[in-house]
Amino acid sequence: MRRRINPTNYLETAAEKSRALAVAKQKHDQLCQAIGANASTLQRKLDELRTTGMTSRQLSLLIVWRKAEEELAEAMDAYSLAVQMQQQRDLQAVCE
Numbered sequence: 741m742r743r744r745i746n747p748t749n750y751l752e753t754a755a756e757k758s759r760a761l762a763v764a765k766q767k768h769d770q771l772c773q774a775i776g777a778n779a780s781t782l783q784r785k786l787d788e789l790r791t792t793g794m795t796s797r798q799l800s801l802l803i804v805w806r807k808a809e810e811e812l813a814e815a816m817d818a819y820s821l822a823v824q825m826q827q828q829r830d831l832q833a834v835c836e
Contacts, residue, residue, distance in 0.1 A: 745818035753815070753822040760808070760815035767805040774801050 745756050772778055775798055777785035789798065 745815060747818045747821040748825060750822045750826045753819045757812075757815045757819040760812040764805070764808040764812040767801070767808040771798075771801045771805045774798050 745753055747753055768779070768782075772782055775782075775785050775789060775794075786802070794802070
């Protein structure tokens with residue numbers, strides 16, 4: 741179980757976004773290599789494999805990649821919220 745990202749901590753969310761992006765890219769590259777695809781042909785190759793069948797390794801890599809993509813989306817959402825909160829704090833500091 742992964743820990744929840746605290747959007748009130750801007751630096752933490754920025755670091756988590758970078759980590760999640762690196763992990764997602766790594767998992768994407770591993771999946772592409774395993775199924776013989778590249779970034780531009782990945783979706784077409786996955787569609788093809790859904791009809792012809794995937795090996796258990798390919799399926800495992802697909803699941804891990806999708807999980808990494810979900811974690812990246814969560815990190816991006818938290819980062820976006822952290823940026824908004826930081827901008828609001830900065831504005832309040834200027835107005836005081």
